[in-house]
Amino acid sequence: MFHFIAVNAGTIVVTLILIAIVALIIRSRFRERKNGQCPCGCHCEGCSGACHKLLG
Numbered sequence: 622m623f624h625f626i627a628v629n630a631g632t633i634v635v636t637l638i639l640i641a642i643v644a645l646i647i648r649s650r651f652r653e654r655k656n657g658q659c660p661c662g663c664h665c666e667g668c669s670g671a672c673h674k675l676l677g
Contacts, residue, residue, distance in 0.1 A: 626633065
């Protein structure tokens with residue numbers, strides 16, 4: 622088991638970093654939606670609402 626970890630340590634570290642980044646992005650999107658911000662990043666004045674229909 623330790624041999625596997627030692628051989629693949631770089632891959633394991635990079636994978637954990639990528640998982641953390643994706644988790645932070647998802648958390649940020651949920652917080653934006655909860656606070657009523659537009660999830661597409663645009664300002665909703667005069668918006669046709671197309672992005673809201675796609676995101677539900």
